[in-house]
Amino acid sequence: MIRETYVNALTLLALVAIPAWALYADEPFTITLMTRAAIFAIAAIGLNIALGIGGLVSLGHAVFFGIGGYAMGILAHHAQTYTPLAEWPFLIDGTKSMPIIWLVAICLSALAALVIGALSLRTTGVYFIMITLAFGQMFFFFAISWAEYGGEDGLSIYVRNGFPGLNTLAPIQFYGLCLALLFVVLIFAWKLSKSPFGLALNAARQAPMRVETVGLDPMRLKLIAFVISGVITGLAGALFADLNRFVSPTMFSWQLSGEIIIFIILGGVGRLFGPVIGALAFVALEHWLGGLSDYWHIYLGLLLLVVVLFGRGGLIGMLSGREAVHD
Amino acid sequence: MTDPVLQTKGICKSFGALRASRDISIDLLPGEIHAIIGPNGAGKSTLIGQICGTLKPDAGSVELLGQDVTHQTARARSRAGLGRTFQISSLAMEDTVLQNALLGALGANGNPWRFWKDVLKDENLRATAEEALVRVGLEDHARVRTAELSHGQRRQLEVAVALTLRPRALVMDEPMAGMGSEGSKRLTGFLDELRHEAPILLVEHDMDAVFALADRISVLVYGEVIATGTVEEIRADAAVREAYLGEDA
Numbered sequence: 001m002i003r004e005t006y007v008n009a010l011t012l013l014a015l016v017a018i019p020a021w022a023l024y025a026d027e028p029f030t031i032t033l034m035t036r037a038a039i040f041a042i043a044a045i046g047l048n049i050a051l052g053i054g055g056l057v058s059l060g061h062a063v064f065f066g067i068g069g070y071a072m073g074i075l076a077h078h079a080q081t082y083t084p085l086a087e088w089p090f091l092i093d094g095t096k097s098m099p100i101i102w103l104v105a106i107c108l109s110a111l112a113a114l115v116i117g118a119l120s121l122r123t124t125g126v127y128f129i130m131i132t133l134a135f136g137q138m139f140f141f142f143a144i145s146w147a148e149y150g151g152e153d154g155l156s157i158y159v160r161n162g163f164p165g166l167n168t169l170a171p172i173q174f175y176g177l178c179l180a181l182l183f184v185v186l187i188f189a190w191k192l193s194k195s196p197f198g199l200a201l202n203a204a205r206q207a208p209m210r211v212e213t214v215g216l217d218p219m220r221l222k223l224i225a226f227v228i229s230g231v232i233t234g235l236a237g238a239l240f241a242d243l244n245r246f247v248s249p250t251m252f253s254w255q256l257s258g259e260i261i262i263f264i265i266l267g268g269v270g271r272l273f274g275p276v277i278g279a280l281a282f283v284a285l286e287h288w289l290g291g292l293s294d295y296w297h298i299y300l301g302l303l304l305l306v307v308v309l310f311g312r313g314g315l316i317g318m319l320s321g322r323e324a325v326h327d
Numbered sequence: 328m329t330d331p332v333l334q335t336k337g338i339c340k341s342f343g344a345l346r347a348s349r350d351i352s353i354d355l356l357p358g359e360i361h362a363i364i365g366p367n368g369a370g371k372s373t374l375i376g377q378i379c380g381t382l383k384p385d386a387g388s389v390e391l392l393g394q395d396v397t398h399q400t401a402r403a404r405s406r407a408g409l410g411r412t413f414q415i416s417s418l419a420m421e422d423t424v425l426q427n428a429l430l431g432a433l434g435a436n437g438n439p440w441r442f443w444k445d446v447l448k449d450e451n452l453r454a455t456a457e458e459a460l461v462r463v464g465l466e467d468h469a470r471v472r473t474a475e476l477s478h479g480q481r482r483q484l485e486v487a488v489a490l491t492l493r494p495r496a497l498v499m500d501e502p503m504a505g506m507g508s509e510g511s512k513r514l515t516g517f518l519d520e521l522r523h524e525a526p527i528l529l530v531e532h533d534m535d536a537v538f539a540l541a542d543r544i545s546v547l548v549y550g551e552v553i554a555t556g557t558v559e560e561i562r563a564d565a566a567v568r569e570a571y572l573g574e575d576a
Contacts, residue, residue, distance in 0.1 A: 188442075191442065191443050191445075192442050192443075194445045194446060194447070195442050195443055195444060195446055196433050196437055196438070196439050196440075196441045196444070196446045196449070196452070197441060197442050198442075198446070199422075199426060199429060199430060199433065199446045200430065200439040202419060202421075202422060202426075203419040203422065203426075203427075203430045206418075206420060206421060206422070207417045207418055207419050207420075209413070209417045210413075210417045210418060210419065210427075210430070210488070211430070211434075212400075212401050212402050212405070213379075213401065213405050213411050213413075214405060214430055214431045214433070214434025214435070214488065214491075214492060215402050215405040215406040215435070215492070216402070216430075216433070216434050216439055217402060221439065224440075
């Protein structure tokens, strides 16, 4: 067994060393793959706050991923066509600035998570899964029928959006930006898990009656967790759209919601680095197995089965055992 | 006469045709332990549910510290000073003993909407939590995962969490259940002291503990209080002997 700290340190090292090597060896595609993994990791860290700590199995997190994506797509689309987003009540122009796009993605995701959470949290267990799935499908079909923004075909953005002081079109610079955000999100998730809120949320998952009896509201704790979770996944969506310079309804699809859950299960539910390791493993498999066969999901399924059956606690659990008690 | 800390006035509760509570009026006076005994299915848990706010009575009222709390949530009643321990331990099993106690402290004097500071480094919360653990004798187990505690130790932790809230009244649902005689004796001694801090409404099957501790006993049979009195009165009561204690008691 390797201590979890070492596994985490190794993961961080990989996040820095692999792209550095790729830059040196002039392998830009590897950098793109790593960017994809980093963005998926951010999305999954978001879900892990709701799922891992709060016990909320949301099969609708693609909603926030998609909202982030469309926030980017719509704003950039108006900017590149020089058309205003709205003229009334006041003039709103599109933008190609990442910070503004992120802010919009965050606000819209928060709003959506608040509404979806408030309605979904009236249910628990399998009903919660189903209702979040239903919201996901609603957004998916809405995006498909939204002809103004490409409908089924989605929106192409010709030039990647800008970030002050960076050339985002250089793969390594865009990767650096995503990695920096990944670190910020990781640190936030780490602090949150040890904070008073984390303690209360953790207890609300395990013993809601107890939380109620000490005078706290488990529902409200879970709702706030769901909003934080949605915001982080939404931010990842905006980055993902920028990585591909393309956004389409598949960002809202339930398959994507499922994939975000897979990252977490593969890496380790509720573990800080679980989503990161899961996303890295997923992207690596997608790349290698995808090259071998179109039906690579079969192998992914087998791996998932092995991890779930034999490695309780995901890949991290297999490598470093149960989570240590922190004091 | 001193005012009761906790009081039910004629509460009734039915589940379909089953009348689980029939016009129950009991009270809890400062400094006393009032035990509720009764055979299985007598409606003890239903009564506790209504007192603590997880069940709503069909009729009647519940008063805490002179305030009518009948329509308040369990949460509001906790904040108003009603502490509770559960029959089936409802602790965060994956968390450490200290973390469970901290949760109580957080509910009592903290706000949970802090996302950054390490809760284990919060001096105030930690002091409250550790004090409660010391009082129930679990201070040496603070860093143990709750799931690894013995059944009796979990009971102790239940009491500790309730204590962090500095309750004005305690409702305890079978705190002795599953405890060895040693632990049971210890807890009996502890509750004996505790009553002066917060009176205790005690639902308990362990008759030795009940007779050792209770100032008053109410006997619940088929949702009805058939007798309330001191230990001697209850022991002598013919109806109680017939209904519950058995002829040889």
